[in-house]
Amino acid sequence: MQEFTADKQKCCNKNKIQKTFFIETWGCQMNEEDSEKLSGMLKKMGYEEAKNKYHADLIILNTCCVRENAELKVYGHLGALKNLKKRNPELIIALCGCMMQQKHMAENIMKKFPFVDMIFGTYNAYKFPQYLNEVCQNRSSVVEIQNSESGIVEGVPVDRESTIKAFVTIMYGCNNFCTYCIVPYVRGRERSRSPLNIENEIKNLVSKGCREVTLLGQNVNSYGKDLDPEVKFSELLERINNIEGLERIRFMTSHPKDLTDDVIDAVAKCDKVCEQIHLPVQSGSTNILKKMNRNYSREQYLSLIYKIKEKIPGAAITTDIMVGFPGESEKDFEDTLNLVREVGYDSAFTFIYSRRRGTPADKFEEQIPEDIKHERFNRLVKIVNESSARKNRAYEGRTEEILVEGLSKNDSTRLMGRTRTGKLVNFQGDVNSIGELIKVKISKAHSFSLLGKQIQ
Numbered sequence: 276m277q278e279f280t281a282d283k284q285k286c287c288n289k290n291k292i293q294k295t296f297f298i299e300t301w302g303c304q305m306n307e308e309d310s311e312k313l314s315g316m317l318k319k320m321g322y323e324e325a326k327n328k329y330h331a332d333l334i335i336l337n338t339c340c341v342r343e344n345a346e347l348k349v350y351g352h353l354g355a356l357k358n359l360k361k362r363n364p365e366l367i368i369a370l371c372g373c374m375m376q377q378k379h380m381a382e383n384i385m386k387k388f389p390f391v392d393m394i395f396g397t398y399n400a401y402k403f404p405q406y407l408n409e410v411c412q413n414r415s416s417v418v419e420i421q422n423s424e425s426g427i428v429e430g431v432p433v434d435r436e437s438t439i440k441a442f443v444t445i446m447y448g449c450n451n452f453c454t455y456c457i458v459p460y461v462r463g464r465e466r467s468r469s470p471l472n473i474e475n476e477i478k479n480l481v482s483k484g485c486r487e488v489t490l491l492g493q494n495v496n497s498y499g500k501d502l503d504p505e506v507k508f509s510e511l512l513e514r515i516n517n518i519e520g521l522e523r524i525r526f527m528t529s530h531p532k533d534l535t536d537d538v539i540d541a542v543a544k545c546d547k548v549c550e551q552i553h554l555p556v557q558s559g560s561t562n563i564l565k566k567m568n569r570n571y572s573r574e575q576y577l578s579l580i581y582k583i584k585e586k587i588p589g590a591a592i593t594t595d596i597m598v599g600f601p602g603e604s605e606k607d608f609e610d611t612l613n614l615v616r617e618v619g620y621d622s623a624f625t626f627i628y629s630r631r632r633g634t635p636a637d638k639f640e641e642q643i644p645e646d647i648k649h650e651r652f653n654r655l656v657k658i659v660n661e662s663s664a665r666k667n668r669a670y671e672g673r674t675e676e677i678l679v680e681g682l683s684k685n686d687s688t689r690l691m692g693r694t695r696t697g698k699l700v701n702f703q704g705d706v707n708s709i710g711e712l713i714k715v716k717i718s719k720a721h722s723f724s725l726l727g728k729q730i731q
């Protein structure tokens with residue numbers, strides 16, 4: 276483990292009163308958290324967040340490469356930034372994240388977009404203040420991609436979006452090598468943070484008003500297998516459950532092959548651990564799951580779901596599902612639709628399979644034509660939405676515990692918060708209850724949110 280040191284953080288900005296930055300983030304919660312760290316480092320260096328990219332002295336694109344779409348968006352943004360840079364040659368443009376961690380990507384970007392000032396990858400993001408100083412002082416570009424993961428770097432300042440709830444990374448990387456997935460190649464092998472560091476971070480957050488944490492990792496169920504002595508994820512949950520002042524604990528993502536009984540029991544037993552499990556299924560066909568290297572069958576997944584439903588009554592179950600994986604027949608796809616109907620998901624992230632260079636599935640024969648993928652995707656989304664609507668309707672008339680997060684996004688006369696099961700609720704209530712746990716009577720269910728009124 277390394278400790279982040281502040282000695283390289285001195286601000287390179289000597290002439291201007293206040294420099295500003297703007298970060299654009301694509302991808303998963305991990306990337307969001309990395310951006311919060313970049314923002315934390317920048318604020319320590321004396322930078323301030325700009326309202327938008329047009330007012331910024333520094334623009335960072337934190338990229339994702341899980342699907343081709345995410346990469347295309349980055350290219351689109353870079354094209355637009357070229358004009359901004361022409362108008363303001365002092366502007367610094369930085370690129371980082373998973374897309375940059377891919378082989379030859381940095382070289383390609385510098386060839387096509389030579390105005391980019393800085394490129395770094397996922398393993399060396401903690402060195403960002405040093406790179407920024409180099410760019411400012413020498414006015415030359417810095418490109419540094421580290422090819423293997425460093426140990427965990429603790430103590431990087433984090434500028435979190437909310438003071439009420441926070442994402443806390445408990446482990447980095449993934450060892451699973453699902454055949455479609457680029458993540459293990461750009462985020463490296465599994466590395467767990469020590470339970471003490473995690474606890475201390477959460478205690479510190481709680482002392483500043485945080486009431487809810489979401490523990491993050493690509494596969495949280497294999498947390499602690501690399502620690503000496505080993506620490507089970509269920510033990511970590513129990514330890515965090517004892518932190519005074521913390522009200523709610525969530526976690527993601529669970530891999531079905533590693534979600535053991537002790538974790539389900541810990542969720543059932545620990546009062547602060549919320550009744551919500553995100554359990555990516557990817558496909559409802561055992562044949563496809565095998566080709567994906569997921570290491571569970573349809574039947575094993577379903578029996579896990581029944582166990583969760585029995586031991587954690589009322590739990591919300593969410594998932595990730597992919598359509599159009601190589602070799603997926605109409606029958607395989609219908610198996611997925613039937614599984615969605617059988618489980619009755621509260622919600623699901625749905626994806627069209629995207630070929631990723633360097634992954635085994637990219638070389639599989641029987642790639643599915645785009646029109647079939649899209650047609651299946653639309654059918655899947657319809658069934659998922661029906662399932663979400665049904666689940667939400669069951670909340671009508673109920674009284675739910677809500678952690679109040681702030682004003683509603685679309686209607687500032689209302690407040691918003693979430694149920695323990697993670698449902699978004701917009702409601703009439705007292706603004707003084709922001710940051711508090713309150714009771715809300717649910718009056719109406721929409722497809723993606725609930726409506727209600729504070730009763731206590």
Ligand code: 5AD
Nearest residue numbers: 341455456555595596626627628629
């Ligand atoms: N194509 C489409 N979806 C993908 N995912 C991961 N890799 C790909 C890919 N190549 C999805 C999986 C995963 C989620 C984070 O992204 O469903 O669970």
Ligand code: SF4
Nearest residue numbers: 449451452453456458
């Ligand atoms: Fe990718 Fe599979 Fe690891 Fe998830 S578990 S990050 S899908 S390789």
